[in-house]
Structures are given as structure tokens and as C-alpha cells.
Amino acid sequence: MQTLKMALKSIGSNKLRAFLTMLGIIIGVMALVILVSLVNGATGSVTDTISSLGSNMLTVNVSDNKGAPVHLDDLRTWMEEDAIGNAAAYTKESFTGKSGGNSDSVDVYGVTAYYDTIQDLSMMLGRFIKSTDIENHTYVCVINETLATELIGYTDCVGKEITINGVKFTVVGVLEDNDTSLTSAFSSDSLVAYIPYTTLVRLSETTTLEITSFYVSAAENGTTDQAEERITKILMDRFEDDEDAFSVKSQNVLEDTMSTVTSALTILLGGIAAISLIVGGIGIMNIMLVTVTERTREIGIRKAIGANRRVILQQFLLEAVVLCMMGCAIGIGLSWAILRVIGVVVSSLSITFKMNLNVVLVAVGFCFMIGIVFGLYPANKAAKMKPIDALHYGG
Amino acid sequence: MGKIDKKREPDKKETLISLRDVCKNYQIGREVIHALDEATLDVKEGEFVSIIGPSGSGKSTLMNIIGCLDIADSGEYILDGIPIEDYTEGELAKIRNQKIGFVFQSFNLISKLTAEENVELPLIYQKVKRAERTRRVEEALKRVKLEKRASHYPTELSGGQQQRVAIARAIATNPSLILADEPTGNLDSVTSKEIMDIFHELHRTGHTIVLITHDNDVAQQAERSIHILDGKITEVRR
Numbered sequence: 001m002q003t004l005k006m007a008l009k010s011i012g013s014n015k016l017r018a019f020l021t022m023l024g025i026i027i028g029v030m031a032l033v034i035l036v037s038l039v040n041g042a043t044g045s046v047t048d049t050i051s052s053l054g055s056n057m058l059t060v061n062v063s064d065n066k067g068a069p070v071h072l073d074d075l076r077t078w079m080e081e082d083a084i085g086n087a088a089a090y091t092k093e094s095f096t097g098k099s100g101g102n103s104d105s106v107d108v109y110g111v112t113a114y115y116d117t118i119q120d121l122s123m124m125l126g127r128f129i130k131s132t133d134i135e136n137h138t139y140v141c142v143i144n145e146t147l148a149t150e151l152i153g154y155t156d157c158v159g160k161e162i163t164i165n166g167v168k169f170t171v172v173g174v175l176e177d178n179d180t181s182l183t184s185a186f187s188s189d190s191l192v193a194y195i196p197y198t199t200l201v202r203l204s205e206t207t208t209l210e211i212t213s214f215y216v217s218a219a220e221n222g223t224t225d226q227a228e229e230r231i232t233k234i235l236m237d238r239f240e241d242d243e244d245a246f247s248v249k250s251q252n253v254l255e256d257t258m259s260t261v262t263s264a265l266t267i268l269l270g271g272i273a274a275i276s277l278i279v280g281g282i283g284i285m286n287i288m289l290v291t292v293t294e295r296t297r298e299i300g301i302r303k304a305i306g307a308n309r310r311v312i313l314q315q316f317l318l319e320a321v322v323l324c325m326m327g328c329a330i331g332i333g334l335s336w337a338i339l340r341v342i343g344v345v346v347s348s349l350s351i352t353f354k355m356n357l358n359v360v361l362v363a364v365g366f367c368f369m370i371g372i373v374f375g376l377y378p379a380n381k382a383a384k385m386k387p388i389d390a391l392h393y394g395g
Numbered sequence: 396m397g398k399i400d401k402k403r404e405p406d407k408k409e410t411l412i413s414l415r416d417v418c419k420n421y422q423i424g425r426e427v428i429h430a431l432d433e434a435t436l437d438v439k440e441g442e443f444v445s446i447i448g449p450s451g452s453g454k455s456t457l458m459n460i461i462g463c464l465d466i467a468d469s470g471e472y473i474l475d476g477i478p479i480e481d482y483t484e485g486e487l488a489k490i491r492n493q494k495i496g497f498v499f500q501s502f503n504l505i506s507k508l509t510a511e512e513n514v515e516l517p518l519i520y521q522k523v524k525r526a527e528r529t530r531r532v533e534e535a536l537k538r539v540k541l542e543k544r545a546s547h548y549p550t551e552l553s554g555g556q557q558q559r560v561a562i563a564r565a566i567a568t569n570p571s572l573i574l575a576d577e578p579t580g581n582l583d584s585v586t587s588k589e590i591m592d593i594f595h596e597l598h599r600t601g602h603t604i605v606l607i608t609h610d611n612d613v614a615q616q617a618e619r620s621i622h623i624l625d626g627k628i629t630e631v632r633r
Binding site: 009010297298300301302303306307308310311387388391 | 488
């Protein structure tokens with residue numbers, strides 16, 4: 001306590017120098033806190049956007065059905081489960097689509113009802129595939145905007161007929177090409193048609209009524225994790241506890257990629273900030289060395305009247321640490337103010353820049369460490385002085 | 396403070412300082428300087444001894460050794476029954492803190508601390524409790540008649556006042572020995588007299604004082620004078 005008072009007093013006796021010394025630490029802390037908080041804020045908003053794209057969806061693939069294949073009825077049963085919202089089977093094949101004189105390769109999805117809900121597809125015109133279409137194996141299709149414009153020539157084509165793999169289908173709905181939708185991000189240029197799953201079974205030789213892949217969404221008041229846990233349990237029971245027989249994946253590939261990118265970014269920026277903090281620390285060491293030399297006589301007096309090495313070491317070390325921590329506190333305060341200002345300036349972007357508590361803790365810890373590491377050498381130099389040499393220094 | 400005020404019986408005096416054949420050599424270039432050459436000296440408790448010698452005679456070295464600021468190359472030094480030579484630096488610091496009160500020619504106060512805080516410093520190092528510290532500081536300052544200047548900084552005090560603060564600092568720890576190195580060297584004759592009066596007063600109340608000086612008048616005021624020349628000690632009895 002007494003030592004702390006002494007340290008504060010000695011820092012206070014040369015305020016300008018103390019401030020200039022702290023400046024390195026202040027700038028370093030500000031760089032660290034602001035950059036990391038900005039990256040986190042931006043990541044937060046991007047992640048929010050991604051999860052609004054329907055990433056509450058699970059993709060299930062069955063590779064080995066062990067004699068108990070999944071049928072459409074099973075999906076219907078599972079949809080009754082509390083944790084599970086909707087389930088929709090899908091399979092994808094490629095056929096030639098024709099309309100009038102145009103023909104092109106079309107990605108044909110055999111789907112069941114609720115596929116549009118799970119995938120968050122939005123209709124431009126007409127309706128999506130319904131349960132009755134599945135039951136009756138009707139030859140109807142829902143096409144995307146690209147197919148409508150490229151094959152038919154116009155989008156207002158509900159009721160038109162197109163030929164897929166030589167079979168006539170009635171267009172019952174046109175989907176909006178949603179630029180932000182997850183699937184369209186990968187397939188915006190392809191021609192896509194959705195037909196009832198059961199109809200595709202008749203059309204194709206490879207697709208059977210044994211469903212191998214389907215989507216599951218979480219219940220409205222539940223989480224994806226709960227849905228994942230439930231569906232995994234159901235499938236484990238069904239497939240003799242063989243977890244290799246199927247896979248349940250949450251659709252957060254983008255989210256995962258984002259977090260990988262941002263954590264890399266955070267480390268990079270944090271590293272740069274850490275370097276500036278170390279530079280600040282060297283500044284502190286430099287000033288502490290000067291201080292020790294300047295105060296050689298004082299050290300001599302203190303030693304003569306009974307200060308031992310430890311006391312002197314403590315005094316100078318504490319001074320360095322206090323200097324660091326004061327710089328750290330000022331840096332954090334300024335970062336907070338700057339983040340507030342940035343928050344106001346970009347408030348229209350719906351991005352929130354909050355000060356990240358973890359990074360503040362890291363900054364405090366790092367500053368403390370720097371204070372110790374860079375204070376130790378000068379303090380040790382002071383502590384090792386011989387009392388007579390110090391007493392007669394410069395006079 | 397009862398301990399300080401305790402007057403010791405003259406015939407029961409114990410030996411406080413005992414130097415036996417102490418040598419200290421310095422090497423400057425190739426030349427070895429015998430700063431102390433087989434110095435032998437005894438100071439008893441309650442004595443007022445002056446050590447006189449011209450500059451370069453080895454008196455600073457003697458004072459450093461007596462004050463445990465330096466260690467002799469050879470010989471034996473016993474302070475208050477403790478043989479000094481085989482102590483570590485940390486232990487020496489403790490001995491200086493508890494047994495010796497220094498008064499320097501150039502006062503050696505810490506300029507950033509007030510008179511009070513300067514006096515308090517050795518007590519802090521001794522880990523004395525706050526209340527006790529405040530009491531002792533007050534008493535020490537009262538003895539040098541500076542209680543009214545307690546919160547002044549050294550730069551706000553005259554040379555004589557600064558030296559009185561230094562004396563207060565020296566006596567605050569209640570040391571066995573007050574070691575004064577040219578305490579009047581930087582002061583005019585009037586102030587010197589004031590300071591010497593304080594030393595006489597301290598001597599009267601039972602303190603052991605070793606005063607180092609090159610000034611014969613000052614040296615004469617002590618009970619005993621010891622001459623030092625070229626590292627050799629000779630006793631002057633009056």
C-alpha cells in the first residue's frame with residue numbers, strides 16, 4: 001500500500017513524461033480493443049444474416065438403411081415429435097427440359113411438402129408442391145425464375161406446360177430468385193424445377209421410395225440443437241445404434257467458414273495490436289531505465305536507511321506496472337468512447353459495435369504482463385546498486 | 396521512546412563498535428590504495444567520538460565500514476555484538492535500518508517526500524504500524540524542533556532545517572549508533588552550532604554518536620577524538 005502511494009507520487013511528479021510513456025500502451029490497447037471489437041461486431045451482424053437464411057435446418061443423409069429404409073410415412077410420423085418442426089425429403093437429378101423450341105439441362109428436385117418452408121423459398125407466382133401432389137403422383141412442377149425466363153421466355157407462366165425427360169408437367173408456381181437465399185448463392189444460374197417426390201420416382205430409375213436424404217427443421221419454439229438431438233436419437237434406434245449408417249449435419253457451413261475467417265482476422269489484428277503493445281512496453285522500459293539512473297542517489301539514500309533489494313525492486317516494478325495499467329485504463333476508456341462514436345456513425349447499418357469484455361480482459365492481462373516483463377530489468381538494476389556507489393553518484 | 400531516553404550507567408558501558416585490524420584496499424589502475432590499514436577502534440555505548448582527518452585519509456571508508464555500507468577486506472568488525480563480515484546484503488540493510496542512523500553532509504533527503512515522510516521512511520522499511528509510525532515521527536521532529544515544518548518539502552527548508560530533518564530521520568528508528576558524516580560541512584557557523592547543539596543534546600540523552608569531520612573545532616566538542624591519516628588510526632586523548 002505504502003509502495004503504491006510512492007509509485008503514484010513518483011509518476012505524478014513528472015506527468016508529461018508519464019503520459020508520453022503511457023502513450024505507447026494507450027495506443028496499443030486502443031488498437032487491440034477497437035479492432036477486435038469491430039471485427040466481432042461485423043461478424044455478429046454477418047452471422048445474424050446467415051442464420052436468418054434458414055440455418056435452423058438439418059440435413060440428414062442415410063447411407064446404410066439396415067433393412068429399415070425411411071419412407072415418406074416415417075417423415076410424417078417424425079414431424080409429430082415436439083422438437084422437430086418440418087421434415088422434407090428431397091433428391092436431385094438432372095434431365096433435359098423443353099418448352100416450345102428451347103431445350104436445356106434442368107436440375108430436377110423431387111421434394112415433399114414443406115420443402116419450401118424449410119428452405120425458406122419464396123413464391124413469386126402460384127403455389128408450391130403440396131401433400132396431395134405427393135399422394136397423387138401429379139405431374140406438376142414449380143420452377144425458378146431463371147428457368148421461366150430462359151426456357152419459356154417469360155415469368156408469368158403458371159398453367160403452362162413444360163417437358164421434362166419427355167414427360168409433360170404443368171407449371172403451378174414460379175419461385176423468386178432470392179439473392180440472399182443460401183441455395184441460390186450456389187445455384188443462381190442453373191435452371192431448377194421442383195416436382196413431387198413420388199412423381200420423380202416414376203420418372204427416374206435411380207430414385208426410389210426409400211428416402212436417402214431429407215431436411216429437418218427445428219420446432220418453432222425449439223432450437224436446432226434439440227431437433228438434432230431428437231432426430232439422431234430416432235435414427236440411432238432405427239439403425240441399430242450404428243452412427244456410421246447416417247449423418248445429421250446442421251447447415252452452418254457458411255457460419256463455420258465465417259467464424260474461421262473472423263477468428264483468423266481477430267488473431268491477425270490482435271497480433272498487430274500486441275506488437276504495438278510490446279513496443280509500448282519497450283518505451284516503458286526505456287523510461288524506467290532513465291528513471292533509475294536519475295534516481296540513483298535516491299536509491300542510495302533508501303538503501304542506506306535500510307531498504308533491502310526486495311523493497312527497491314518492488315518499488316520500481318510497481319511503478320512500471322502502475323504506469324502500464326494507467327495506460328491500459330486510459331486506452332480502454334478511449335476505446336469505449338471511440339466505439340460509441342463509431343456505433344452512432346454507422347447506426348444505419350444495423351451493425352452493433354460493442355466493447356468485447358474478453359478482449360478488455362486480455363488487454364488488462366497483457367498490460368500487466370508487459371509491466372512486469374519490461375519493468376523487471378530496470379527494477380533489478382536499481383535493486384542491485386551498491387549503497388555507497390549510489391550515495392556518491394553525481395555528488 | 397523510553398529506550399532512547401534511558402541513561403546508561405557510565406561504569407557499565409558496553410562496547411558498541413569494535414574494529415580489529417580492519418583493512419580495505421582499492422585498486423585504481425595498477426596502484427593499490429590502502430584506504431584502511433589495520434584499523435583498530437573501540438567505541439563504547441553512550442560515547443561521543445569524533446573521527447578527524449584530511450580528505451583522502453580514509454575517513455569516508457571508515458565511515459562506510461562502520462555504517463555497514465561496505466565490507467572490509469580483512470579484519471573483524473563487531474557492531475553491538477554482531478560480527479558484520481559474514482552478512483548478506485539484505486541482512487546488512489536490516490542492520491543499517493535498525494542499528495544505525497545516518498546523518499550526511501549533503502543531508503540526503505528525498506526531495507519528492509515531505510519532511511514527515513522522509514522521517515517516516517526508515518520506519519516503513521522496519522514495518523512499523525501506522526499509528527506507531529505517526530507517533531514516532533512526531534516525536535523525532537519535536538526533538539529537532541521542526542514539528543511545525545512537518546509537511547514541507549526539503550526544497551522549502553533551509554540547509555539547517557534539512558539537516559535537522561535528516562537527524563530526526565536518523566533518531567526515529569531508535570538506533571544504537573548515530574553516524575554523522577561531516578554533518579556541518581555544508582552549513583554556516585551559526586547553523587553549525589545549532590546542529591552541534593542537537594548532537595550534544597542527543598549525547599546527553601544516551602545516544603552513541605560517531606562524528607566524522609575535517610574540522611578541528613567540531614572534533615574538539617566530542618569526548619574523544621580519533622585521528623586518521625593514510626588509513627592509519629591514532630587515538631587523541633584530551
